[in-house]
Amino acid sequence: MDNKFWDSESIRILRTLVETRSYTSEKNELVISKKLFKVLKDIGCEVEVNNIASNRANVIARVKGNGRGGNIVLNTHMDVVPSGNGWGNFDPNKLTIQGNRAYGRGTVDAKGPLTSMIMAIEYIILNNIKLNNDITLIAVADEEGASLGARLLPKIKANFAVVGEATNKTIAVSHRGSLRPIISVKGLAAHSATPSLGVNAIICMSKLIENLDKFNKNVLSVRKHKFSGSPTLIPTIINGGIKESMVPDYCEVVIDRRLIPGEDKDTAVKEINEVINETLPLTDPKCEMSIDRFLETTGDPSEISTKNLVLVPAKKAIEDVYGSVEFSGLDCNCDMSHFMSEGITTFVYGPGNFKMAHQPNEYIELNELINGMNVYKNIILNADRQYINS
Numbered sequence: 511m512d513n514k515f516w517d518s519e520s521i522r523i524l525r526t527l528v529e530t531r532s533y534t535s536e537k538n539e540l541v542i543s544k545k546l547f548k549v550l551k552d553i554g555c556e557v558e559v560n561n562i563a564s565n566r567a568n569v570i571a572r573v574k575g576n577g578r579g580g581n582i583v584l585n586t587h588m589d590v591v592p593s594g595n596g597w598g599n600f601d602p603n604k605l606t607i608q609g610n611r612a613y614g615r616g617t618v619d620a621k622g623p624l625t626s627m628i629m630a631i632e633y634i635i636l637n638n639i640k641l642n643n644d645i646t647l648i649a650v651a652d653e654e655g656a657s658l659g660a661r662l663l664p665k666i667k668a669n670f671a672v673v674g675e676a677t678n679k680t681i682a683v684s685h686r687g688s689l690r691p692i693i694s695v696k697g698l699a700a701h702s703a704t705p706s707l708g709v710n711a712i713i714c715m716s717k718l719i720e721n722l723d724k725f726n727k728n729v730l731s732v733r734k735h736k737f738s739g740s741p742t743l744i745p746t747i748i749n750g751g752i753k754e755s756m757v758p759d760y761c762e763v764v765i766d767r768r769l770i771p772g773e774d775k776d777t778a779v780k781e782i783n784e785v786i787n788e789t790l791p792l793t794d795p796k797c798e799m800s801i802d803r804f805l806e807t808t809g810d811p812s813e814i815s816t817k818n819l820v821l822v823p824a825k826k827a828i829e830d831v832y833g834s835v836e837f838s839g840l841d842c843n844c845d846m847s848h849f850m851s852e853g854i855t856t857f858v859y860g861p862g863n864f865k866m867a868h869q870p871n872e873y874i875e876l877n878e879l880i881n882g883m884n885v886y887k888n889i890i891l892n893a894d895r896q897y898i899n900s
């Protein structure tokens with residue numbers, strides 16, 4: 511197959527994926543899972559669609575090896591964040607090609623990486639390459655939500671897994687995790703004309719937010735991970751008050767706390783409770799303040815050492831395609847932690863620039879789709895020669 515074939519194949523597959531709606535917020539990956547099933551079936555994979563919840567499904571495709579190797583997992587997600595505003599002349603739900611760029615929601619996160627993974631498998635099938643290892647492509651639902659897809663996978667054994675998220679031509683060996691507590695403040699309602707008879711929950715909350723911000727700047731920003739930066743804590747949603755002429759008796763805030771590898775949820779919760787306890791004496795004695803509940807998140811942080819042997823095939827693959835190897839860490843969550851918690855050593859590589867993810871006018875460069883295909887294909891071939899069993 512010549513370059514022209516792969517150029518048009520990359521656009522054909524990416525177009526099918528981008529033009530099939532799969533916003534996480536709509537909780538419906540059924541249509542895209544059926545489309546993906548057909549794409550994978552047509553190129554010669556064994557494919558199954560696994561329903562995991564109402565209207566939600568994962569797609570698992572396999573290429574069988576000769577039984578003498580193990581299994582290599584390629585994983586990424588089918589769902590995308592909403593298109594949002596600011597797309598100008600581009601329609602986020604259509605794939606628009608302009609020069610070397612393909613625009614549309616999901617082109618970089620993560621329908622582009624998924625396209626490259628599919629093409630790597632197609633390359634192996636078309637060229638009749640006999641592998642020792644099995645290859646398993648796992649396209650999950652809800653990665654941009656609470657990682658329902660990755661949490662509900664069947665038990666899988668693998669030598670290693672590669673997660674397809676844009677990594678700017680590097681190998682990402684770590685990513686941050688997240689924790690989302692909702693803190694509630696209870697005050698006392700009164701007529702707003704006589705505020706001294708009440709306890710204003712919004713004023714109590716403002717003191718807490720100030721202290722949380724200080725904690726973020728003075729404590730969290732000092733902690734550093736080599737690849738995934740510092741942890742962060744910011745308020746992202748606040749609600750309080752029910753009537754313009756009443757002293758608000760209730761206020762709650764959603765906190766987005768990003769954890770770096772090495773941090774754990776229990777300690778993060780303990781630290782937030784310490785800030786609450788330091789704040790309480792600064793408010794009305796009748797004010798109550800506590801973590802009320804938690805919103806679901808994608809999960810924990812995770813990392814592997816850059817010296818881990820499973821990286822050997824990937825390092826060579828990246829070097830052959832891009833000329834040199836660099837390591838990085840993701841600021842955001844990804845499904846790496848879910849494979850790691852199943853005992854599968856995992857790293858992240860995906861074509862494209864991560865800065866374009868979740869942005870208006872999201873795009874991926876067409877030659878990066880081909881680079882991505884070559885990296886995934888080389889990882890599979892290099893690992894096959896090496897018989898790495900972690």
Ligand SMILES: [Zn+2]
Pocket residue numbers: 587619620653675
């Ligand atoms: Zn993603």
